[in-house]
Each structure stands twice: as structure tokens, then as C-alpha cells.
Amino acid sequence: MTSSFSSQDRPTGPPRLPTKPTGWPIGSYEEYGQAQRAVDFLAESEFPVQDVTIVGVDLMLVERVTGRLSWRRVLGAGAASGAWFGLFVGVMLSLFTGGQSAGLLQIAVCLVLGVLFFVVFAAVGYASTRGRRDFQSSSQLVAGRYDVLCQPRNAEQGRDLLAKLAMRPAAGPL
Template identity: 75%
Template sequence: MSSPLSGQRPAGPPRLPTPPTGWPIGSYGTYREAQQAVDYLAENEFEVSDVTIVGVDLMLVERVIGRMSWGRVLGAGAMSGAWFGLFAGLLLGMFAGQGAFALQLVTGLVLGVLFGLLFAAIGYGMSRGRRDFSSASQLVAGRYDVLCQPRTAEQGRELLAKLALRPPATA
């Protein structure tokens, strides 16, 4: 991507989603390994601004944490509402007179818990048991390729080959 006036590429990552460019200099099974490879390049004075880590074969992994129940839903709603209520009470208390600060804080807490319970119950009731579990989602890749701009790719390959020859305990 270049500027129409200067003909030079602007500094930093591209503003629009663009495919990565460069030559592959390493491929790793985990992100940690790819990150360690780039760290090794940086430690050896390599121009790391030429390097890109690319996740290939992306998967959305949803790990089930537990079963949902009315108790869990209402408990989470009450806690969420309590935090929001405390925050709102704190803000209101800052602008109230000195004697009213504690009253504003308690009022915010109580109303927050009540509204948290109400909204959690409505949301869970409307789902009608279609999703009776909680989960955490994560985007992971099947492998992680380290790409490098052609001008320094050969040097990067040589450094990563040295890293691969090192014993695992020192890598």
C-alpha cells in the first residue's frame, strides 16, 4: 500500500484487512513456538519489523464450562448488577451532599442487584432451555507460519535453523 503523493508505504500495519506478504521462514505447531522463534530473531538483532506470524487452518473452539441452572443465572445476574449498581451509586454519591454518599452507594447496590436479577431471569427464561450450558470460545490455528519480507528472508531462515539445532532445554 503506498501513498498517492509520496509513493512510499506508510508506517505501521495496513488499515484495511489484507493478506500477509512474505516468504515462509518457519512453521510451528503452537503460537508459543512461533513467538519464541520471533523472540530469538529479535535477540539476534534481526529486523523483526519484516516478520509476520500467520495462523493457518483457523478453528473456533468452544469449551463447555458447565451446565446452566436458575441458581447460576440469578447469581451471575446479581453479581453483575451489584457491580454496576456500586459504580452508579459511587457516581451519584460523588455529586450528592456528604451525608448522602453512603445512602447513594447502598441504593445503587440494591437497585443494581434487583435489576441484574430481573434481566438475567428474563434472558434465561426467554432461551427456553435451548442453550443450557456456559462456555468459552477461542480462535486457534492448526499451525503458525512465520513469514518474512524477501529482502531478509534468507537471513531469517538461517537464524531459525540455528534455533532448531539448539537443545530443547536452552531454546
């Protein structure tokens, strides 16, 4: 899997600065999975996919509320994070000390200190909001539609292939 920033299989490489995409539209889809399926189909058809770009149009930031925050939840999450971090640091330190009992003592001390510090930091962070944000959420950038663009030299062939894909029965979810 390559990211949109890799230059693999691109002779000139991606632009270094943000630039508008170029090419002719050869397909438009409501969901990203559909656009991805279209590009996969082009790749399976031996189409030069290095000329293809998927562009999200009408971008929206969607924040989905996942739960209510309370002091109990905030302190519990801080304690859990601190315990994992303290355990990790304690195990790393114990690898470089001699004796089994000294190593176990280091792990225990790091675990307790990790919990203590993370609980304090979580409490300070939550208290500083003064109740203005008493919920958890996750954010996602989504588009109203996804256009598949292709460089002009291969756009007609790509449009023809995607028309064949549209004639197929719809596949199940990806």
C-alpha cells in the same frame, strides 16, 4: 507491546483493509508460543523483525464448555454483576452529594436497584433461550499451525537464524 494494528516501527504501516500476508515462509510451528519464541529469537539476534509476520493457518473456532447453567447460577451471576454496578454508581453519586448519611443511602439504593435490574435482565435472557443452551462456554480462535513469514530481502538470513534456534535444546513452557 504493540498490536498487529499499530504502525510503530513500520515505515509504510499496516494495511488498512484485510489483506493476505506476504513473504516467504522461514518457519512453521504447531503452537503460537513456538512461533512467538522464534520471532523473539530473531529480535534478540538484531534481525529486522518489522519484515516478519506470524500467520495462523487452518483456523478453528474452539468452544470450551466451562459449566452447566441453571436458574440458580444465572440469577446469582446477575445479582453479583448488579451489585458491583450498583455499588459503583452509588459511590460515584455519593461523591457529589453533601453529608455522610445521604451518601450511604444513595449507595444502598443504587446497590439494591442494580441487583434488581440485573437479576431481571438475566432471568429474561435465560428464559428466552428455552433450554436450548444450558451451558456456559468460552470461545477461542486457534490455528492448526503458525507460519512465520519474512519479506524476501531478509528471508534467507531469517531462515538461517531459525535453523540455529531449532538446533538448541527445547526450553520449558513460556
